[in-house]
Amino acid sequence: MTIIPPSSLATKLRHVQTLSLDRADDTQLSLLVQGLPYHLGGTVQDPSRACTSLKYLYIDWLKNPELLSRPLVTLLEYNPHLTRLDVPYDIFEVDGASAALSKLWHLQCLSIHGEGTVLRPFLFLQSCLCLPELTELTFHRDMEMYWDHGDETTVVRKLEAIINDALIARLSFGPTAKRIKSLQLPVNLTGIKNPLPLLLLKSKLLDLETCEIPWFREDAAVHEVQQVVREHCHNLKHLRFPQLYEEEQDSQAARAFIRGCSGLQSFTSTYFMDGLDYAPRHILSELVKYHHTTLEVLELTDSYQLFSRDLQEVLSQCKRLKRFWVMDLEQDDSMSGIAFSDITRSDWVCTELRVFGVALNRRCYPNELWYEEQGHESNTWPRQRMTRRVYQQIGQLKNLEVLAIGIDRSSRATGRVQDYMWDLTLRKGWLGEWAGLKNLRSLRLQAGLWTHMNQEDVEFMHEHWPLLDEIIVTRNISDLQTKQHWQWLLEKRPYLRLKEDGWLDYKSFSS
Structure with a gap:
C-alpha cells in the first residue's frame, strides 16, 4: 500500500497503518506529524491530523537526511506500535533517529537498505539489538560498516559489550522478549576484518531459523564457522547464499555453514556459481551429502x-x-x-x-x-x-x-x-x-x-x-x-x- 498523503487526507492520517514513501523530504514528513510536538510529553495540538497508528513504515530514500531530524524523529516517537520498519542506511545520519529507534519496543522486523557505509555502526547496534521483540534483522548486502574506531581488540571489546548490554536489556522485558530468528548482515570492506558475524552467532541474542551466509574477510574466521554454527545454530533451517567477492573464501564459508547445520530445509541464491572447471566449489554436492533427507x-x-x-x-x-x-x-x-x-x-x-x-x-x-x-x-x-x-x-x-x-x-x-x-x-x-x-x-x-x-x-x-x-x-x-x-x-x-x-x-x- 503506497500513500503520499495530500492535504485532503490529513484528517484520516491517524487511521493509516501502512505507509510507503518513495522519497521522504521535510515537507512530506512534516505533513505526517503536523500538530505534534518535537518531543514526547509536549502539548499535542490536534492528534487527529497526524500519523500515529503506523504498524509498517517503508522509506525508499531520504532527501537531505541532515535536515530531517525534527519530522522523522517525531514520526518514530509517536508510532511506538510499529512492527515493521524498512529504511535507508543514512537514517543514522539523522540526529535523534537512533534514540527513537531504540524505543520501538514492538518492532519485529527491521530492514536497512541502500549501498553506502554506516559510519556509526556501534550506535546503530546499540539501537536495534536491544529491541525485545525484534526477530528479523536485514541489511542490504552491498552496505558496509566502517569499523576503524581503534585496533581490532578494541573493536571486539566494544562489540562484546554492546551484545552483552543488549541481552540484559532484552531479558529485562521478561518472557515477552524474543530472539532474532532471521539475519542478513552487511558486507564489510572497510577497515579491519569484520568481527561481527561470529560474535553474533555465538551470542544468545540469536535463535536463527533463516540466515544469509555472511562475508568473512579472514580465512581464520571461516575455519571457525562450522563449529560455531553446529554449537549455536541448532534451529537454522534456511540458508541464503549471496553473490559475494572472494570465490574460494565465499565457497568455504558456504560449505562450513552447510556442514554445521542440522537438517537444512532450503538453500537459495542469486547469480550462483559452483561448477568452475579450474576450481570447483562443490557447494551443491555438500548440500546433498549432508541434507538430502531434509532439503x-x-x-x-x-x-x-x-x-x-x-x-x-x-x-x-x-x-x-x-x-x-x-x-x-x-x-x-x-x-x-x-x-x-x-x-x-x-x-x-x-x-x-x-x-x-x-x-x-x-x-x-x-x-x-x-x-x-x-x-x-x-x-x-x-x-x-x-x-x-x-x-x-x-x-x-x-x-x-x-x-x-x-x-x-x-x-x-x-x-x-x-x-x-x-x-x-x-x-x-x-x-x-x-x-x-x-x-x-x-x-x-x-x-x-x-x-x-x-x-x-x-x-x-x-x-x-x-x-x-x-x-x-x-x-x-x-x-x-x-x-x-x-x-x-x-x-x-x-x-x-x-x-x-x-x-x-x-x-x-x-x-
Missing part, C-alpha cells in the same frame, strides 16, 4: 556455471524436495542446464515436487558426451530412448503445480534451439508422457518449445490438465495468441491466461 527447496535464480551431475544428484536423492528452480532462460552463457545423459542415469525420487524450473541440455558437456545408436548428428533426437526417459522423469512428478522448461544455450551445450521444437508434441515428441500432471496450474516455456504444437496438442492439455489456468512464454506471445488451435483452447478455458515474461521470473508465480 525441500532449492532456488538458484539467474544461476551461472553449475555441474549437471550435481543437479541430478539433488533430484535423485532429495525425497522431500518441493521446489526446484535452477535456470536463467535468457542468458546464453549461464551454463546451468541439466544434461539428458545425467537425467537418465538414475530415477528421480522427489515425487513431492510442486514447483519445477529447469533448463534442459540435450547433449552433454564435451567431457561427458554420451551418444545414442543413431549418432549425435542424427535429426531423430525426439525418438531416442534417452529423450523419452527425460520427459518420463518429468511426467512422473504427479504433484507439480508449476512447470517451467528452458533450454541451455550456453557454449557448453552443443544442442540447438531447433532440436527441442518437436519435444512437446504428440506426433513427434513426448508430450504424452505428461498425461499424469493433473495438478498442473502454470506452464512456462521458452519460445522454441511451443512453436510446433498444434490442435491435438492443445486438446491433450485440455483433457489431461484440468487445473491449467496460466501459460507463459518468453517471447512472441502475439504469435501464440493468433494461432487457431490456441484460440480454441482459450474458448474452452476463458479463464486461461496467456502471458509473456522474458525472464520466467520465479517471483511472479501465482501459486
